[in-house]
Amino acid sequence: GESVGLHLPTLSVQEGDNSIINCAYSNSASDYFIWYKQESGKGPQFIIDIRSNMDKRQGQRVTVLLNKTVKHLSLQIAATQPGDSAVYFCAEKVRNEKLTFGTGTRLTIIP
């Protein structure tokens, strides 16, 4: 069936460096994508979203890139900080249907 997946389950990045978290999706009809951050024992927090009519969207220290040709989504975090350590999920949605979540990537920031 259709699924959202991640290339890497874990990622370690030196503090101050940029990090890139990748996500592959298989449903070409998906028109909305979200990145969430989840710290241990807490609920997911919304980071940034992007609609399928866009290729790039920027927030505070974060950028989401969408490549519809290869069905790939990435989250770039600039100048990583210890507080960025968490699990990051991508999620996709087709029109008014429910969100489908990936399994997550654990990002660890090395001091």
Add this chain to the structure above:
Amino acid sequence: DGGITQSPKYLFRKEGQNVTLSCEQNLNHDAMYWYRQDPGQGLRLIYYSQIVNDFQKGDIAEGYSVSREKKESFPLTVTSAQKNPTAFYLCASSIAGGPYEQYFGPGTRLTVT
């Protein structure tokens, strides 16, 4: 403050007992959702509701029940029929329909022994 609250944060039950998890939101959202999260895994949808007095099964509804009598509240009951109830349960809400983000509560960790 606007947001979603879940209570309690930790819940312990004996096998064979039903247990109800609370979820309340004051964001004036029509849609509410319940997810289950197991260690190292993503979120799986249990039930969702797009409007008061209506709800639909998600991907893993067996052994669970919900009600939506008020817009603000969407309680989840984990019944004794649920084979592996120990998990982290997350409630979320959003504007109904369309491409809108879901806002999550802090979660309830249920342990059944």
